[in-house]
Amino acid sequence: MKNPASFELPRHLQPLLKKAQNLEKITIVYLISVIVLMYLVMGSSQAMKTAWLEDALSTLPAISFLIASTIFNRKPNSEFPYGYHRVFSIAFLAGALALFAMGCFLAIDSSLSLIKAEHPTIGSYNIFGSQIWMGWVMIAALVYSALPPVYLGYKKLPIAKKLHNKILYTDADTQKADYLTAFAAMAGIIGVGLGFWWADATAALFISFSVLKDGYSNLKNAIKDLMDRHPVHVESSEKDELVEELKNFVISWNWVSDVKVRFREHGEVYFGEVMVIAQPNTDIPHEIEKGLKALSNYHWKIYDVVIMPVKELPKHP
Template sequence: MKSIHDFELPENLKKTLSKAIKLEWITLFYLLSVVILMYLVMGSSQAMKSAWLEDVLSLIPSIAFLISTKIFRKKPNKEFPYGYHRVFSISFLTGAVALLGMGIFLVFDSSMSLIKAEHPTIGNKMFFGQQIWMGWIMIAVLLYSALPAMVLGFKKLPLAKELHNKILFTDASAQKADYMTAFAAILGIIGVGIGYWWADAVGALFISFSVLKDGVNHVKTSILDLMDRHPKTIKEQKDDEKIEEIKQLVTSWEWVKDANVRFRENGQVYFGEIAYIPNGDIDLDQLHQGYEILRNHHWKIHDFTIGPVKELPKW
């Protein structure tokens, strides 16, 4: 019998995970370069400050994913009999709370700049004997912060869906949408350049509300998952059809009169219970065979109990 202690991703998903890890390392070093460059050129621009803080925050999902992939492979033990799969759920919650907190701070900070009518200044600097408006440098850095991130985001999205990994999906989605942050900041900088001082704060406010919205949505999703709700698909947040498939499979067996199932998410995999009303005598060999069929039905159906009952529980 396949043991939960022997959990391994299918061969095709091992390659997917390796690819995701490689992309996250690339993302980490790329974001570090973005953070350094934006810090050097942001000056007094509120929009640049908001974009910079968002990029600093973007480091968290990548770091959390890389740490989690090291931990989740550990085998169950006496201290952690269910294994370490939920480390991905904890990482997802950590990143979501950080995003929410930063969103609240950015909305407050940007609003105060607008209320106080703070006039940012974007000056000139000498480069190779030529005076260049720093706004052009800021715009170039913002484009550097957005375009490669978009590519990385698009590459990671299908991997996140295959792995059913929400921290990776959150990271990919945020990077895919980074162009909006950069565009808002660019408009703010151009607005300041043509004399609209408020454009910078408005651009920063747009970025702030985007961060806040994502933070609220991700915190809600992560909390509901930790409360053991019915497993959901990553993108559409619909009930995962795999659970209904398990129920139909069990009820199709001749020795089962009726059955009910319930599962919850533990990181990338599902844990749950299956209760069935026997159709005749209980045969342990049939039960053993049924258990193996279910364990091999799909890699996400990882750990569960299956047992006979007189009356089905109302799950």
Template sequence: MRPIENFEYPPDLQKDFEKAKKLEWITVFYLLSAIVVMYLTMGNSQAMKTAWFEDLLSLTPSVSFLISARIFSRKPNEEFPYGYHRVVSIAYLCSSLALFAVGGFLLLDSGMTIVEQDRPTIGMITLFGHSFWLGYLMIGALIYGSVPAVFLGRMKLPLAERLHEKNLYTDAEMNKADWMTGLAAIVGIIGIGFGLWWADSAAAALISLDILHDGYKNLKQAVVDLMNQEPKTVNNQETDPLIKLVREHLSRKTWIRDVQVRLREEGHIYMGEAFVVPAEDLNLTQHIEEAAQEIKNINWRLHEVVITPVKELPEPD
């Protein structure tokens, strides 16, 4: 079996890819430091525990991206004739599944705390001979664990769209929304300070719902991607206009009477078939080869589209 051509990002996107990897490494080290800081200041706060879990989970997309970045560009071979592009989709699935599962667990945990009326307390701490409320340290840790992540997320979003990298986009969206997690946890801690014992668990439940929502949305998309749903855009999950562009490009060919196109996602790239009803048989092989190359030139994501001549096309449903 003839393997597909090896994939590399176009030269104009290589810098974006390297920048994305650099940002993910920065994110990993930043999150590790935030996880340590939040763990040391967690106390009995349910909201802090949930925010800590979210930061721990936030490592998954970054690590998945960095692992898949080392694998997807390997050359196709006889055993993997389509290459290793699906590793990107697998990484996306792993990230989404982790989000969804832990979001559900944390929501259940915080809900049980409210039902059982577990009343957390935040005591005093002595540092360098001075005693003060531990809540101040918690709030400082939450700010550290939230604000830088927002800026990292904003830097990743345009890269994810240009690279058609859903795992990176998921990570960026999570980073960008971290301020909500931090704010909810801070409100919960302040609530404890004012004697509102339920505020902490309520804040934890809100954070859990946000995690669960992100997990469900991305898990659903990751699953349908692996089921070969028609390609969707990264930013709004709508049908990719490239499908229409390919169809229109082939429809303009004088030697084609009718055409149907179907594409599927293989990680960052698209593969698929174009079934054409030739208007003439003269130089058909040459026409097909030229058209296939023209399709590849439309966009770097159109990695391989096989053009198959047929006598007639089935009626659309």
């Protein structure tokens, strides 16, 4: 077990955390500019309204990450003896729940627009003596809302994987695919311009289903993590091989005849138990002390471990 009085990421990961924080600050400032611009030009377009709400919602993962990254390394105390590592899991759940709820709302709102056969109007403005169709202004705003997030998403993805941070990965993955939302809204606006009134609400419905899908997937994973599922990779639901590697490491100790390990995620790090059957005549207290030191240096994600000598390994998985 590592020193419970403090927690720091390994030295080689600390610059990555700082970089992630800076990228999220840039993301928030940029998204605020997008939200303001989209609000000013969205008019009565359902697709623009949906894209605007989606952009507003996109600030939540960045804000959640910044808040959690200032809390996770606080010292354990009598109220929180295991520390504050799970604040990242809570941030992941909060962001996923907000995304899912907004997806439900947008899907219902867009469906009602189709059912009611609402006909959006996109007018023209006189700018410097020329009539400019407002649809082109909307499309320009959507281009501005689409391209920078792709770059920001690709910059964050490798950092999220190295930090094993799911809220950061979710934010990066969502931004990387954000151009689809903008292109759908553009298609709806162009459709209205060509006389297809239903194109706007259909585009909004497509966007809402995309938000709903991401929200459901993230909500499911967040709940599973809080239910202490086996640690998995941030980019998939595949089990992290680190747990099996640690088991093989322990079984290689000459005083261990058999072993069973069980780990769960607490934000970026893992907590767990290592149950061992010791060889006869083993100085168990001495070997456990050596083992804890070895495990604390095995990998930075293996944070809080209990080595438990048993006569028989449990039957559960």
